[in-house]
Amino acid sequence: MQCPKCHQPRQAQRPDCPHCGIYFSKYAQFLERQAAAAQAVIDGTADNESGVSRLWRYLLTPPDAGSGLWYGRAALWVLFVLWGGHFILQDIPSLAAAPSFLHNVDLVFHEAGHVLFGVFGSFIGSLGGSLGQLLMPLICAIALLRQRDTFGASLCLWWVGQNCLDIAPYMADARAGQLPLLGGNFGHSAPYGFHDWEYLLSETGLLAHDQGLALLCLNLGRLLMLLGLIWAGYLLWRSRPQLSHATD
Structure with a gap:
């Protein structure tokens, strides 16, 4: 046996x-x-x-963890802690100046969001880009929770927060229009409606508050990333005794 x-x-x-x-x-x-x-x-x-x-x-129930799987998750958690710390310590200008490779991943779901939500009109279509970025990790989290993989879901929460950090620089750029947009355009020279957040904040009368809203988005992202890491760390701590005496 x-x-x-x-x-x-x-x-x-x-x-x-x-x-x-x-x-x-x-x-x-x-x-x-x-x-x-x-x-x-x-x-x-x-x-x-x-x-x-x-x-x-x-x-808060940890997924099944054999010794090899537990140590693999622990190593992944350490990686996300270090990576998340790199994101969290940056301000909006730093995030705008040197986007990570995850920006290109997020961009795929951003553009998909424009296509999916575009059928609901110009305003929802413009908002759909940011919604697509946020919905994709949430969909992944739900799928993982259905498989009882709470650890994977916690990292998806981290990803939601990272997307907030990805959105914040473009929100802050609504009036200035200095950041490059898809296709080589810039907000200050592109037609009205091409810069999502210039259009969204103008249409809602909030354009003068672009900096404050961007800071709110940035700090929300930081909080979500921290919560995801704390959740994942707690699950690792809960499952650690299983490796020795299988007690909870």
Whole structure:
């Protein structure tokens, strides 16, 4: 027989695994509790618990983690902490001057948003670019949550925040029109409506507040990135004991 966690051969009569250190009886109980809790959330059968409480408990339940997978997630978390710190410490001019390669990834969903929301008119079509950037990581997060991958969903929240940081410089550029736009144009020389945020803020009478709104978007993005990292770090901390004695 094999160990249910590390899949190494079990030794007869031993209550624990000599390779990963789990106790088989405790690990079996842990898996039963985890499966029951997750199923209760899905079925809505948790007793005396509100829907919000069930959702909160589900979001804070770590996904299954063998030792190799856990260390891989931990390494990924460290990478996102360092990468996120690089983003968070930048101000709007810095983000505008040196966009990361993620800007090109976000741009794909930005343009797709224009196409998808363009059927609802000029205003929603212009807003659709930024909506597309924000909706894509949210869609990914929902898909991962349906697979009970809360860790992956937490990194998608980080991505939502990064998209806010990607949007903020263009929001701040609404009046100045100095940033390059797709196709080689600039806001100050492009036809009215070509610069999304110049058009959106002009149409809503908020053009004079472009700097304040951009700062709000920037700080919202920073907050979401931090929340995503804290969520991911908590899930790693919760799942760490599974690698030793399979207790929660």
